[in-house]
Amino acid sequence: EDKVVQSPLSLVVHEGDTVTLNCSYEVTNFRSLLWYKQEKKAPTFLFMLTSSGIEKKSGRLSSILDKKELFSILNITATQTGDSAVYLCAVSVAGGTSYGKLTFGQGTILTVHP
């Protein structure tokens, strides 16, 4: 059974801190790893990673994938209160039974205090 595990489950920091969120996975026939941010309801897309060692960046957020060790990290530098959210890691697999399916981790609840 495909499995995605995130750590830590929750994190409390102060504005300006740097945080690292972790995601490890055990899946058959890996295709891609995705990061989402969920504030109220709709998870919003952050990154999709398919290749090892290539960092993706968007402003203060960055992410990298290690396909050998089966994990990814999401870094947020100079955190702001607006970064407070649940960060979700999800994995998609290739193959006929994979259509439309993402396997999600439990999420990391990030709280940024002023």
Add this chain to the structure above:
Amino acid sequence: KAGVTQTPRYLIKTRGQQVTLSCSPISGHRSVSWYQQTPGQGLQFLFEYFSETQRNKGNFPGRFSGRQFSNSRSEMNVSTLELGDSALYLCASSPGTASLNYGYTFGSGTRLTVV
């Protein structure tokens, strides 16, 4: 372009009733996936539809069903509601073509409460 639209936003139903939720994907997207999100289980995959056909199904009982129309809008139905069906139901839209790099855009969800 318009995002993914889910209706209704909130719903309260009684045990034993049935409910139908709707999802309109991004224009041009042909794949719609449905997920159930609960505090205990997180986000779990229900099923996926592409061009009016169910291509994939998660591990949910037969009370959970869905369909997709020719305009790619999708509905999911839950019959004989149980208290445990209370959850946020999210749908995700994607082009659905065989590509490594297509992403999934989520709607804001329908919050279902079963009393």
